[in-house]
Amino acid sequence: MKTLPRVETARHFINGEFTDAAGGGSFPTLNPATNQPITSVAAGTVEDIDRAVRAARAAFDHGPWPRMAPAERARALLRIAEGIDARVEEIARLECLDTGIPCSQIRHGQIPRAAENFRFFAQMATTVPNETFPVEGSFLNYTIRVPAGVAGLITPWNTPFMLETWKVAPCLAAGCVCILKPAEWAPLSAHLLAQIIQEADLPPGVFNVVHGYGESAGAPLVAHPGVQLISFTGETTTGREIMRNGAATLKRYSMELGGKSPVIVFADADLERALDATIAGVFTLNGERCTANSRLLVDRRIADDFTHRLIDRVARLAVGDPMDPATEVGPLIHPEHWDRVTGYIDAGLAEGAHLATGGRRPAHIPQGNYLEPAVFTSVRNEMRIAQEEIFGPVLVAIPFTDEAEALRLANDVRYGLAAYLWTGDVSRAHRLAQALEAGMVWTNSQNVRDLRTPFGGMKQSGIGREGGYYSFEFYMEYKTIHVATGTHRIPKMGKGDAPRASDFRKLNNG
Ligand code: NAD
Numbered sequence: 001m002k003t004l005p006r007v008e009t010a011r012h013f014i015n016g017e018f019t020d021a022a023g024g025g026s027f028p029t030l031n032p033a034t035n036q037p038i039t040s041v042a043a044g045t046v047e048d049i050d051r052a053v054r055a056a057r058a059a060f061d062h063g064p065w066p067r068m069a070p071a072e073r074a075r076a077l078l079r080i081a082e083g084i085d086a087r088v089e090e091i092a093r094l095e096c097l098d099t100g101i102p103c104s105q106i107r108h109g110q111i112p113r114a115a116e117n118f119r120f121f122a123q124m125a126t127t128v129p130n131e132t133f134p135v136e137g138s139f140l141n142y143t144i145r146v147p148a149g150v151a152g153l154i155t156p157w158n159t160p161f162m163l164e165t166w167k168v169a170p171c172l173a174a175g176c177v178c179i180l181k182p183a184e185w186a187p188l189s190a191h192l193l194a195q196i197i198q199e200a201d202l203p204p205g206v207f208n209v210v211h212g213y214g215e216s217a218g219a220p221l222v223a224h225p226g227v228q229l230i231s232f233t234g235e236t237t238t239g240r241e242i243m244r245n246g247a248a249t250l251k252r253y254s255m256e257l258g259g260k261s262p263v264i265v266f267a268d269a270d271l272e273r274a275l276d277a278t279i280a281g282v283f284t285l286n287g288e289r290c291t292a293n294s295r296l297l298v299d300r301r302i303a304d305d306f307t308h309r310l311i312d313r314v315a316r317l318a319v320g321d322p323m324d325p326a327t328e329v330g331p332l333i334h335p336e337h338w339d340r341v342t343g344y345i346d347a348g349l350a351e352g353a354h355l356a357t358g359g360r361r362p363a364h365i366p367q368g369n370y371l372e373p374a375v376f377t378s379v380r381n382e383m384r385i386a387q388e389e390i391f392g393p394v395l396v397a398i399p400f401t402d403e404a405e406a407l408r409l410a411n412d413v414r415y416g417l418a419a420y421l422w423t424g425d426v427s428r429a430h431r432l433a434q435a436l437e438a439g440m441v442w443t444n445s446q447n448v449r450d451l452r453t454p455f456g457g458m459k460q461s462g463i464g465r466e467g468g469y470y471s472f473e474f475y476m477e478y479k480t481i482h483v484a485t486g487t488h489r490i491p492k493m494g495k496g497d498a499p500r501a502s503d504f505r506k507l508n509n510g
Contacts, residue, residue, distance in 0.1 A: 007039040007094065010187050010211055012048055013194035015055035016204030021212075022047035029187055032100030032331040033321060033368040041187045044212030046220040052179045052208040053226040056150045059177045059205030066147045066175040070125040076202055077122035077173055083196035084115040084165075091192050093323075095161050098188040100331040100369065101285055102322045106161075114165040120451045121471070125173035128472055138486040145476040147175030148252065149228035152221040154214075154242070155190075156234045157183035157333055158288040158391075164190055167231045168197075170471035172206065176229070179208045181218050183234075185334050187211050214238065222246045231474065232256070233290075235389075236415075236460045254474045255463040256290070256456060258389040259417030261438065262410040263293035264400075267301045269422035270444070275306065277446040278395075279313055281420060283373050286330050287393030288337075291418040291440070291447055295386060296397040297406050303399040307356070307377055310397070314373050315357045320365065329393055332369040341392030345374060348385040353396070354378040381409050389415065403428060411437045416458030418442070439465070 009026070011018045020026075025043035030036065042048070060066055065073065084091065091114075092107040101110075133141040153167040164180060171178045182190035190209055197207045210217050222230055222245045232242055233256040243253060263281060265274045281293040298306050322330030332338045345359040358372035373393040379386050386396050400406040410419060419438035423429050433441040439457040440449070449455065454465035464474060491503040 007097070007188065008191075009039055010041040010191035012042050012044060012052070012211060013191075013198070013207070013209040014048070014052045015208070016198065016202075018194070018198075021045065022051065027184070027213075029098060029185070030334065031097055031368075032333050033323075033370075035335060035368060038097060038188065041184070042211045044181070044210040044217035046216075048210045048212070049179070049217060049220040049224060052210050053150065053221075053224050055205035056177045056179055056208055057205075057226045059203060060147075060150050063177075063203050063205060065172075065177060065203050065206045068175070070128070070173075070175075073173060073175065074122035074126055076200055077118045077125075077169060079200035080169075080197055081115040081118035081122070083199055084111065084118070087192065087196065088112070088115075091161055091189055094192060095186075095189045096322050096330075098186045099157060099160065099333060100322050101159070101288070102324075102327045102330050104325050104327070105284055110159050110162040114162045116451065117162075117165040117169040121169040121173035124170075124468065124472070125175075128469070128476070138484065138488050140483045140485055141480060142483075143478050143480050145472065146479055148475055148477045149176060150226055151176050151178045151229040151231060151475065152224070152227045153178050153180045154218050154221065154230065154232045154234065155180070155182055157186035158285060158290070160186045161189035161193065163233055164193055166466070167233075168193070168207065170466065171231070171475050172202075174472050174475035176475050177206045177208075179210055179221055179227070181210055181212065181221050184211070184213050185337075218242075219245055222251065223249065225249045228252060229475065230254070231466070239462075252474070253463055254456075254466055256466070257417075257460060257462045258391075258415060259290050259292065259457060259461050260295060260387065260389050260413050260415045261291055261293050261418040261420065262295045262297050262413075262436075263420040264297045264406050264410060264422065264432070265299060265302070265306060266403075266406075266423040266425070266428070267299040268424035270424070271302065271306060271422075273444070274422035275309060275313070277420065277422070278310065279317075280446060282395045283314070283317060283329055283393050286332060287373070288333065288391050292391075293418070293420045294390060294395060295410075295413075296395055297400050297409050298397060299406075300399040300401050303397075307375070307397050310395075311356045311375050311377075314375050314395070317373050319362050319370060319372060329373055330370075331365075332371055332392055335369055337392070338369040338371060341371060341390055341394065344385055344388070344390045344392070344394060348376050348379070348383065348394075348396070351380075351383045351385070352378065353380075353383060353385060356397075359394070381412055387413055403432065407432060407435055411435075414460045417461035418447070418457075420445075420447075
């Protein structure tokens with residue numbers, strides 16, 4: 001794939017129209033392969049957020065979208081999916097240019113999945129189950145679900161297009177309306193998403209985008225009283241800040257945060273498959289992956305041989321131009337992130353770990369944010385490189401002696417997003433999967449996930465789950481409707497009628 005000749009400015013999308021920032025501000029987005037500006041991006045501020053929230057509120061409070069039959073909304077979502085299908089190459093090229101993620105991974109992984117998100121939630125919206133509770137023949141209680149309101153969707157830069165659709169699709173399918181605040185380091189594919197949604201002809205104000213920095217555009221979105229829901233994906237520290245800022249207006253949150261996920265490899269596993277999965281699980285997406293298996297816990301009986309083979313393979317990963325289909329690892333997103341990741345390389349060395357391969361700028365690529373994929377051995381679990389999320393192509397390897405030690409090491413971290421387990425012993429696989437402190441466990445499998453399953457983390461990796469009906473738990477409100485089907489007795493207060501015990505038996509005590 002070739003670099004795009006010219007990339008248009010990414011503007012806000014508010015009330016169905018593209019618009020500049022109210023204050024006229026903009027900022028550049030950089031090509032991670034060169035750190036040259038690609039184009040400029042509208043710098044959103046509190047005025048832009050307020051304008052977008054007012055448009056969204058009007059669409060939710062008075063517009064057709066939340067009141068439409070789910071099947072009709074589904075048709076609109078399918079038009080968005082078709083719009084994505086029609087522009088796969090364009091989206092993939094732009095996302096590759098903006099993020100440095102290898103184009104092959106975006107083209108064949110992220111973008112088809114984005115279209116799938118719209119198809120999946122369109123279908124799911126037409127099958128939301130409700131419940132009925134007939135009560136002793138004299139009442140009928142039943143639940144309905146209604147869209148919860150205006151949602152602020154705040155997304156990170158690592159797989160921007162896919163993660164944006166992962167939030168936008170269930171949000172719209174549920175009948176909510178939204179303001180998307182894309183990450184400032186990778187905003188360009190959100191601009192394409194807005195174009196696609198504009199072409200899909202949704203009512204104005206249903207989908208809005210405000211670009212900008214976290215502090216100047218994200219924070220006012222979180223604090224805005226017109227917004228009820230915040231679905232956030234990003235760093236744990238940002239999640240905490242958002243919860244503090246939204247407290248005054250009592251937001252409902254979905255928090256998909258950081259991770260430091262273990263891959264545990266036992267001697268009885270299919271070691272060739274375990275090796276393939278370990279490498280792919282941490283070095284795809286340039287290691288900038290929330291569910292990356294960034295801690296290898298390996299059975300001491302095979303540790304030397306397994307890590308030796310691992311190091312050999314990692315040293316041969318193809319690092320280079322992300323547009324080249326043969327590239328396996330591209331440049332990191334931003335010079336600041338390169339500094340952060342290489343800071344961890346220095347920290348590992350300072351703490352006494354052994355850098356077995358990588359961790360330096362590749363000699364043949366002097367510019368851009370390239371980093372040779374790194375493996376540390378002689379690592380202790382209490383080291384910073386084993387405890388903190390690096391979010392780059394860095395794997396730490398730690399041997400264990402028995403199952404109990406493997407479990408202790410795996411859980412001895414503040415995160416709990418994912419865990420991966422390789423063993424030939426089916427009982428151990430289930431035993432450990434149940435004991436691991438992780439929202440998602442993959443056994444003898446790489447990270448393949450059906451959209452119906454709940455996605456999310458335990459501990460400091462998040463709050464709540466999205467995916468399948470779990471997304472609708474977030475984007476919808478339950479309403480319980482109580483209907484009397486007969487003429488039950490009602491207490492006759494103020495009529496001098498002595499109360500009866502049965503008058504109060506089933507009264508709501510709330
Ligand atoms: P980040 O927290 O720096 O930024 C995420 C988004 O939050 C950006 O849009 C940013 O502008 C915005 N933001 C920053 N400060 C804000 C504030 N005060 N108020 C409102 N919005 C604010 O994260 P990042 O560096 O973009 O992404 C990397 C992180 O995302 C990693 O920790 C990674 O694990 C996590 N992540 C998690 C998942 C998951 O599903 N659990 C998926 C992908 C990435």
